[in-house]
Amino acid sequence: MTGEIVACTWSNDRANAHTAAPELITAARALAAPVRWLAVNPPHDAAATAETYGAAALDRLSDAALLRASPDALVEAIAQHAAARAPRLLLVPQTFDARLVAPRVAHRLGAGVVMNAIAIAEDGGVRVTASAYGGDTRAVYALGDRTGVIAVMPGAVEATAAPSPSPVHTADVTADLSGAGERVRVLEPARSEGARLEDADVIVAGGRGLGSAANFRLVEELAGALGGMAAASRPIVDDGWVDSSRQIGLTGKVVRPSLYVAVGVSGASQHMAGCSAARTIVAVNRDRDAAIFRHARFGIVGDCVEIVPELIRAAREA
Numbered sequence: 083m084t085g086e087i088v089a090c091t092w093s094n095d096r097a098n099a100h101t102a103a104p105e106l107i108t109a110a111r112a113l114a115a116p117v118r119w120l121a122v123n124p125p126h127d128a129a130a131t132a133e134t135y136g137a138a139a140l141d142r143l144s145d146a147a148l149l150r151a152s153p154d155a156l157v158e159a160i161a162q163h164a165a166a167r168a169p170r171l172l173l174v175p176q177t178f179d180a181r182l183v184a185p186r187v188a189h190r191l192g193a194g195v196v197m198n199a200i201a202i203a204e205d206g207g208v209r210v211t212a213s214a215y216g217g218d219t220r221a222v223y224a225l226g227d228r229t230g231v232i233a234v235m236p237g238a239v240e241a242t243a244a245p246s247p248s249p250v251h252t253a254d255v256t257a258d259l260s261g262a263g264e265r266v267r268v269l270e271p272a273r274s275e276g277a278r279l280e281d282a283d284v285i286v287a288g289g290r291g292l293g294s295a296a297n298f299r300l301v302e303e304l305a306g307a308l309g310g311m312a313a314a315s316r317p318i319v320d321d322g323w324v325d326s327s328r329q330i331g332l333t334g335k336v337v338r339p340s341l342y343v344a345v346g347v348s349g350a351s352q353h354m355a356g357c358s359a360a361r362t363i364v365a366v367n368r369d370r371d372a373a374i375f376r377h378a379r380f381g382i383v384g385d386c387v388e389i390v391p392e393l394i395r396a397a398r399e400a
């Protein structure tokens with residue numbers, strides 16, 4: 083095993099995980115180890131990103147078989163690269179794909195794996211703090227001598243440019259994917275039309291406290307007035323008030339807008355797993371002891387059906 087840390091990101095027809103590269107490279111740099119970035123189907127500006135954030139090496143892996151979302155091929159490609167490089171740590175972004183890929187890569191390498199990591203530190207060995215039980219608690223893992231595969235949560239690390247950019251050793255690498263089976267096939271990719279919640283700077287999310295499907299229009303109107311997007315907690319998705327593409331949380335989207343307005347949302351840990359990285363959370367809830375107020379910077383205690391129209395009016399006048 084080398085002392086190197088490999089940060090790995092990818093893109094395919096379903097996802098672009100390269101946006102997490104600055105955070106992963108920053109996290110690796112903080113451990114004072116040489117950083118190599120493996121970019122699968124790399125973005126055109128990969129070399130500039132590597133230089134800005136301080137990766138010493140960039141391995142670009144382009145393969146037509148990896149352009150289509152295929153966890154099996156991705157596992158094969160990453161595992162082959164890791165077997166050749168034998169890094170101390172392999173960092174991947176905690177995404178939907180990572181859930182399908184990271185544990186299998188770790189198994190192939192005989193490595194340990196930690197998902198949902200929120201901090202990585204050197205303390206006589208590598209210690210990884212991870213969110214556990216749907217965000218209800220935190221677990222600290224002490225990694226031993228074997229390679230560790232770590233899936234890092236979005237927003238866990240603030241990407242910072244390297245103090246002095248240094249030259250990046252860039253190489254085009256290949257993987258032999260002829261033996262990659264296809265045990266998981268996406269028959270019908272999820273349709274996403276228009277703007278993505280993950281990219282929204284302002285999100286207004288509605289929960290069961292709205293009282294009825296019809297009241298979800300209040301959430302949409304407030305989102306519109308603030309120039310943002312409307313989202314939802316799981317129960318109102320399950321009840322068919324809103325499409326599942328709007329769901330925030332552990333089993334929904336993970337977002338990190340500048341402003342997250344939670345309307346009639348209790349603040350259950352499974353919901354907060356999707357929005358706790360928001361810079362500012364504002365909550366409207368009629369229960370002053372609701373858990374959401376522990377996360378909110380600003381809170382309004384009251385009936386959302388009365389309060390939200392006032393917020394819409396104020397936002398439109400601003």
Ligand SMILES: Cc1cc2nc3c(=O)[nH]c(=O)nc-3n(C[C@H](O)[C@H](O)[C@H](O)COP(=O)(O)OP(=O)(O)OC[C@H]3O[C@@H](n4cnc5c(N)ncnc54)[C@H](O)[C@@H]3O)c2cc1C
Nearest residue numbers: 289290291315316331332333334346348353367368369386
């Ligand atoms: C494995 C698992 C995965 C899950 N994944 C997710 C997930 O991805 N996303 C998710 O959201 N949940 C998820 N959940 C469900 C989660 O545990 C909560 O049940 C859910 O988030 C609660 O949604 P809610 O806050 O809208 O509803 P509730 O818990 O019913 O809360 C409604 C809130 O509205 C307030 N309220 C009521 N009336 C009004 C009013 N008139 N005005 C203002 N406030 C009012 C109440 O005080 C309350 O705080 C998951 C659960 C499990 C077990």
